[in-house]
Amino acid sequence: MQCNDCHNPHGTGTVRQLRTMPSGDAICYKCHVDKQGPFVYEHVPVKTEGCTSCHSPHGSTNPRLLNVMPVNMLCLQCHTFSTQLTAGGPSGPAHNQSAKYQACTMCHTQIHGSNFSTVFFK
Amino acid sequence: MEPPTKLALSLQPMLLERSAPARACPERSRRARAERSSAVASGPGKRRTATAIAVLMWAAMIASSANTLFAQAPTASPPPAPTASPTAAPPAEPDGMTRGGYQIHSSVELGYRSNDVTGSEDMYDTLVNLQTGPRILDQTLTMQSVDHQGLLFDNLYLNSAGWGGDPNNYMRLRADKDKWYNLQGSFRRDQSFFDYDLLANPLNPSSSTPSIPTLSSPHLFDTTRRMTDVDLTLLPQSVVSFRLGYSHNNMTGPSYSSIHEGTEGSLLQNWNTTINSYRMGVDFRIAPRTVFSYDQFLDYYKGDTDYQLHPINQALLPTTPAGSVSLGLSIDTVNKVPCAVPTGQSSLIVSGTLTNVTCSAYSSYLRNQRIRTSTPTERISLRSNYFKMLEILGSFSYSSATSSTPLDESFRGLLSRSNTLAFTGTGTAAANRISDVVDLEATLHLTQHLRLIEKFYFWAYRIPQNGNFNELDYSCAVPPCTLLSAALTTPTIPGGTPSITQSSFDQTWTRNQTELAWDFSKKAGVRIGYRYGDRDFNHFLDYLPGDVDHFVGLEKTALFGLWARPIHALRLNFDLEHTNFNGVFVRLSPRKEARYRFQTTYAQRSWATLGGSINILQRSNADAQTQYLGHNQNYGLTASLAPRERFGMDLAYNFNSVIQNALICFNDTPPTGVILPFVMNANNNNCAGNDTANNLMANSYYTNHTNFGMATVRFKPAKRVMANVGYSITSVDGSVPQFNSLQPLGSLQYKYQQPVANLSVDIGHKWAYNMGWNYYQYGEGSFVGPTAPRYFHANSLAESLRYSF
Numbered sequence: 001m002q003c004n005d006c007h008n009p010h011g012t013g014t015v016r017q018l019r020t021m022p023s024g025d026a027i028c029y030k031c032h033v034d035k036q037g038p039f040v041y042e043h044v045p046v047k048t049e050g051c052t053s054c055h056s057p058h059g060s061t062n063p064r065l066l067n068v069m070p071v072n073m074l075c076l077q078c079h080t081f082s083t084q085l086t087a088g089g090p091s092g093p094a095h096n097q098s099a100k101y102q103a104c105t106m107c108h109t110q111i112h113g114s115n116f117s118t119v120f121f122k
Numbered sequence: 123m124e125p126p127t128k129l130a131l132s133l134q135p136m137l138l139e140r141s142a143p144a145r146a147c148p149e150r151s152r153r154a155r156a157e158r159s160s161a162v163a164s165g166p167g168k169r170r171t172a173t174a175i176a177v178l179m180w181a182a183m184i185a186s187s188a189n190t191l192f193a194q195a196p197t198a199s200p201p202p203a204p205t206a207s208p209t210a211a212p213p214a215e216p217d218g219m220t221r222g223g224y225q226i227h228s229s230v231e232l233g234y235r236s237n238d239v240t241g242s243e244d245m246y247d248t249l250v251n252l253q254t255g256p257r258i259l260d261q262t263l264t265m266q267s268v269d270h271q272g273l274l275f276d277n278l279y280l281n282s283a284g285w286g287g288d289p290n291n292y293m294r295l296r297a298d299k300d301k302w303y304n305l306q307g308s309f310r311r312d313q314s315f316f317d318y319d320l321l322a323n324p325l326n327p328s329s330s331t332p333s334i335p336t337l338s339s340p341h342l343f344d345t346t347r348r349m350t351d352v353d354l355t356l357l358p359q360s361v362v363s364f365r366l367g368y369s370h371n372n373m374t375g376p377s378y379s380s381i382h383e384g385t386e387g388s389l390l391q392n393w394n395t396t397i398n399s400y401r402m403g404v405d406f407r408i409a410p411r412t413v414f415s416y417d418q419f420l421d422y423y424k425g426d427t428d429y430q431l432h433p434i435n436q437a438l439l440p441t442t443p444a445g446s447v448s449l450g451l452s453i454d455t456v457n458k459v460p461c462a463v464p465t466g467q468s469s470l471i472v473s474g475t476l477t478n479v480t481c482s483a484y485s486s487y488l489r490n491q492r493i494r495t496s497t498p499t500e501r502i503s504l505r506s507n508y509f510k511m512l513e514i515l516g517s518f519s520y521s522s523a524t525s526s527t528p529l530d531e532s533f534r535g536l537l538s539r540s541n542t543l544a545f546t547g548t549g550t551a552a553a554n555r556i557s558d559v560v561d562l563e564a565t566l567h568l569t570q571h572l573r574l575i576e577k578f579y580f581w582a583y584r585i586p587q588n589g590n591f592n593e594l595d596y597s598c599a600v601p602p603c604t605l606l607s608a609a610l611t612t613p614t615i616p617g618g619t620p621s622i623t624q625s626s627f628d629q630t631w632t633r634n635q636t637e638l639a640w641d642f643s644k645k646a647g648v649r650i651g652y653r654y655g656d657r658d659f660n661h662f663l664d665y666l667p668g669d670v671d672h673f674v675g676l677e678k679t680a681l682f683g684l685w686a687r688p689i690h691a692l693r694l695n696f697d698l699e700h701t702n703f704n705g706v707f708v709r710l711s712p713r714k715e716a717r718y719r720f721q722t723t724y725a726q727r728s729w730a731t732l733g734g735s736i737n738i739l740q741r742s743n744a745d746a747q748t749q750y751l752g753h754n755q756n757y758g759l760t761a762s763l764a765p766r767e768r769f770g771m772d773l774a775y776n777f778n779s780v781i782q783n784a785l786i787c788f789n790d791t792p793p794t795g796v797i798l799p800f801v802m803n804a805n806n807n808n809c810a811g812n813d814t815a816n817n818l819m820a821n822s823y824y825t826n827h828t829n830f831g832m833a834t835v836r837f838k839p840a841k842r843v844m845a846n847v848g849y850s851i852t853s854v855d856g857s858v859p860q861f862n863s864l865q866p867l868g869s870l871q872y873k874y875q876q877p878v879a880n881l882s883v884d885i886g887h888k889w890a891y892n893m894g895w896n897y898y899q900y901g902e903g904s905f906v907g908p909t910a911p912r913y914f915h916a917n918s919l920a921e922s923l924r925y926s927f
Contacts, residue, residue, distance in 0.1 A: 011515050013561045013579035015633065015653075022419045022499040023521035024559035024581045031347070033371055033397040033423055038495075038525050038553035040589040040623055045708045047585070048629055048659060053708065061828060061854050061869050063318040068782050068824045069870060071321070073858060076786040077822060078709045081813040082747050094815030097790040097861040098798070100324040100386070100452045100459065106340060107382035115491070115551035116529050116591065118623075121382055122429075122489060 006057065026051055039113030043120060045078070046112055053078075071103040218927060223272060224265040226927075231260040233892070233922025235288075241914030244317040244338065249874075250898050251315055252918050257286040259922050275299050289313040304355040309348070317342045318869070319909045324386065324452040325864040326908055329793075331469040334435055334453045337910040340386075343377035345393050353401075360407075365417075367401035378432060384482030384537040385450040385460035390432040397423045412506035419501070425493030425527070431484050437476035439605055447476065447483035447535060447605060456793070461538070479604040485534040489547075495525035497555075516562040523555040529591060534609075541601040543609035549591030549621075557583035571642065575651075577635040584628035594618040627661040637681060645688055651681035653699075659707065676704045691726045695719070709748055710784060712741035729770075733760040743784075749821065752782040768838035780826040787816040790861055800859035826856040826870060834878075842884035849877045855903075867904035868912075875899045890924040 003009075006027050008019045019027040021036075028051045029036035035046075045053055054074060055065045068074040076097075079090045095101045105111050110120040218227040236254050239246045265278040275297045282293035295307040322341040326334055350370040357363045373395050381387045403417035433448040452459045455470050461481035463470050470477055503517035531547035560580040567573045595614045598607035637651030655677030663669045679701040686694045701715040718738040725731045735758045743750035756778045764770035787809035790801045804820035834848030856870035880894040899915040906912070 011563050013563050013577040013633070013635075015579075015635075020559070022417075022501055022519050022559075023497060023523065023555070024519070024557045024583065031349070031371065033373075034395045034425055034427075036423075036495075038523055038555040038585045038587070040551040040553050040587045042585060042587070042627065044627060044661065047583075047627075048657075049708055049711065053710065061826060061852075061856075061872075063316070063321045063869060067780075068858075069868065070858065070861070070865060072861065073786070073822050073824065076788055077750075077782070077784045080709060080785065080787045080816070081809065082709050082745070092787050092813050092816045094789060097788050098792045098796075098801070099457060099862075100326075100454065102320075102325055102862060102865055103322040106322045106324065106380050106386055106451070109341075109379045109381070115493070115527055115553075115589070116531075116547070116549075122531070 028057070035112040037113045039115055041114045041116075041118050041120065043111055043113050071105055072097060072101055075104045218264075220268065223268055225268055227262070227264040229260070229262045229924060229926030230258070231892070231922050231924040233257050233259050233920055235918065235920040237916060237918045239914055239916040242910060242912050243914070244319065244910070245900060245912045246898070246914045246916050247315040248317055249900060250916065250918070251289045251313070252896075253287055255287040257284070257288060257920070257922075259283060259920070260924070262926075270300060272299065289315075301357065301359045304358045305353070307350075307352040309350050312347045312349075313345075314347065315344050319912065320866070320868045320907065322380065323907075323909055324454075325862060326453045327456070327793075327864060328908065330453050330455045331463055332453065332455075332471050335908040335910075336451060340378055340380050340388055340451050343375070343393070345373050345375035345377060347371065347373045362407070363405045365401065365403040365405070367399075367403075369399040369401075370396070371399075372396045379429070380451060381429070381487060383484070383487070383533055384535070384539065386452045387448060387450045387484045387487055388432040388434040389429045389487065391427050391429045394426040394428075395424065396426075397421055409506070409508050412508045413504070415501075415503045415505075417501040417503070419497075419499040419521075421495075421497040421499075421523075423493065423495040423497070423525075425491065425495075427491070429487070429489040431487040433484070437471045437483075438474050439479065440475055441606060444475070445485070447481075447485050449476075449481065449483050476605070479606050480538055480602065481536065481605065482538045483535050483605060486532070487535075488530075488532050490530040491527045493525060493527040495523055497521060497523040511567045513565040513567075514562075515564070517560070519559045521555070521557045521559075524552075525554070526550065526552040536603060536605050536607075538602070540595070541597045541603040542595050542614075543598055543603055543607060544596040545593055547591060547593045549589065551589050551591075553585060553587045555583060555585045557581065571647075572638070572640050575635075575637040575639060577633075577637075579633045580631070582628070582630040584626060586626040587623060589621070589623035591622075592618040592620045624665060625661075625663055626665075627659070629660075630656075630658045632656045633677075635679075635681070639683075646686040647684070649681070649683040653677070653679035653681060653701075655679075657707070673705070673707050675707060678702050691724055693721075693723045695721045706743060709743075710750055710752075710782075711743070712750065712752075713743045713745070714741070716740045729764045731760075731762045734758065748784055750784040753779070755779045764836075770836040772832070772834045774830070774832040776828075776830040778826075778828040778830075780824070780828075782824040784822055785819060786822045787813050787819050788861075789816045790818060792863065796863045798860055798863060800861070820859070822859055824856070824858050826854065829853045842886070844882045845880065847877075847879045849875070851875045864908055866902070866907040868902060868907075871903035873899075873901055873903070888925055888927050890926070892920075892922045892924060894920045 006019055008017050011017070012019070014020060021027060021029055025036060051057065054067055056067055057065065060066060062069040066074060068077070076092070079092050081092055093101075093104065100106070108120040110117065110122060114120045114122065116122050218225055220226070234256050235252060237252055260283045261281065263278070263280040265275070267276040270276050277296070277298050279296040280294070282291070284291035289312065291311040293309045296305070298304045317339050319337060319339045321339045323336050323339060326336055348370070350368075352369075353365065353367040355363060355365050373393055375393050377391055377393050379389050379391060381389050398421070400420045401417065403415055406414045408414050431448060433446070434451060435449045435453060436446050437449060438444040438446050449460050449470075455461070455463050460483060461470070461478045464478045467477040470481070476483075499519055499521035501517055501519035505515045507513045527550070529547055529549045529551065532545070534544045536543060558580070560578065562576075562578040564576045565573055566576075595618075596609045596611075597603060597614045599610060633653060633655040635651060635653040637649050639647065639649035641647035657673070657675040657677075659671075659673040661671035663671070679699055681699055683697045684695070688694075697717070697719045699715075699717040701712075703711065703713050703715075706713060716739070718736065720736040721734070723731060723733045735756070737754075737756040739754045741750070741752045756776065758776040759774070761773040762770075763772075788804075790798070790804075792798050792801060800820060801818065804818040806817050806819070808819040810817040830850070830852050832848070832850040834846055836844070836846050838844050852874040854870060854872050856867065858867070858870060875897075876899075877897045878895065880892065883891045885891050896918040897915070898918070901913045
């Protein structure tokens, strides 16, 4: 990949001169086409906050360019009760983290959005 | 957290940036690898041709190798470190030839790559994935019309590389005919293999009976992405010009995932997604230096990936004839996953037969979908510098995506909790996305050295969603059911269990940025600015009164930049952004964010260039229940020295520090006798009042310190010989809480070393001989965990002959 695959050096109103799809969606979807949706059950922050909420597009030492490993901690940092979220915070998972849940995505496989499952199982 | 842009860090090995050739499953991988390595391309005829070429090449190499001192390493993979290219030191540019009115230059480089891997081949394929076999390493053709009177084109450029088995191949084409047309095309083929076995691994404990560690990542994939882009501009210099474009992106190959139905079943899906994009546009030059454009886009996406059971961890049922079930990925009988060992039995599986038939297990699972998404988009745009003092760039686009897919799902086995022996799921999913985008930028040159830059961006979208599904469940005559029970032919609930979803969410996002830039001398300039942002979000959960999530967020950012060139040899750039948000939409969004960027280059001598960079991103949210603190700091130094024509060297060092800390509420009950300091020290009072299921609260911490160093030396021991030697190392040291005693640090603590050497010999008569050697060694500092070791080291040797005219 090259810098100008994602950044437009010739000018745009977007912050950091990021390219976008013609629809305004993140340029990441040009390659990762299956993540764009629209889905019946959207993981809303994927659309509102963008891919960089969880991934480091410039590189990471973590698999899947994740910001944080292990996966369950990345999820828990958002999926924890908070009273400050005016739009309603996500509920925390009631799983025993010491058991088999090192990667929430082992069950919540369709974490970018699902057409069939409210909890992104399928 | 978004990291700052960093040049040197991009050279580091990133676990996801490697790709690998096709493999249907771990068991078949070796065979597939062997097949790949022997094939130049698909089809027996091409393989025979490749073999013949390889034999000829090899004979030529052996004949010429008596003149070489040592081997050299080319690599066609994305260069993670100093990698030697076979074309690093080609012979002097030949004169080419003139034919049919064209000046023609051409080259082709054919070679053979051989590898040996010790340790984890899966990890090698994940990170490196260069395989053994003959290669067309590079090919270039340039044709230029001598008098600009070519029949079909005036200029033609064609280049391709990596064919024959390397994971990344490409071909690029450019052609133009003066005022008539301009054509650009490219084809890229990327094979991606991923088996970092800690990802999604259930970490099955050894205390389980049986003990079955998961040795490959349950989310392994081995896919190939083929991307084609073609753009044609007709009459590019006319008052009215036309643009046509087409892109094709297809990804196929086997991959694995999982499904939770009672226990975690392993699924195999043959990935198959395609998007075809069509573009048409017309440019009107309505005034001098002013172009008005209209574009029509159509994206058509097809998602035809099907999911089926991958029968992992199978056991026979005690029946005659014996059937079999898959117990899924998680095997922990002590914690009754998928079930406990019955009293009187030594194991859940004895002589291959299941001893507890009340287990949740899978006999079959199938899910089919046919996603079809159509996205037409229209855009009008204007770019102009008609007025000498004003530059304008603006566009408006409207897009409306429509997506739908049927659901066809079936399961057989046992869901012990609900006494379900089978279920089927049917229905239809449909969603839309309607969006408007306004993108404006204007630059007003107030004086020769003072300019005002205004940027405005507006993006509004809404996504209405509709799902209409029905599930038919089948139980046994007399619950509780077992795996030996017969399923009733009538569903548990006549007519099934319907589920209907009607929801929607929308967001309107407006940003405006104003900057004043002043170049107050030829040696320095400054800019100051301000950015204002406004987000308005609504989520209609079910269209019932009062059940709407609403969020309004404001962003205020101060901008400052400075550039200086105090002496001719020294350049300095500095930027900062300070942002405050009045609210956050998700917990890890910052209330305060600061970015600092500094870059400098110093070239006092023509043969020496020194560089340095600092990129700092800091984010925080001081809310008492969040206490989010994160940063990404990157510091880099580079030096490029070439004191003599026959000697030069490059040096680079980079340090990257990432932290991401926040309070979390969680639930963790370690096994008896296991002490986890993070869990033991967690506060069990703060969360309990608000989240009884997750009563523990602690400050979750993530730290990642990455050091990267690289050095290469170039030298020319003889007139026709060029050599490189180099070495790079990436050393990562990090820490995270340990939720599970079996959880290693994995990629948070490793060293990755890559020595490299190459040699290029100008044989004469338009021939060059290249040899390259790369060495890769990956080793983690933490314990392995209950999975396959990830350590590997590997040699990759490539030899090639290049012919150019």
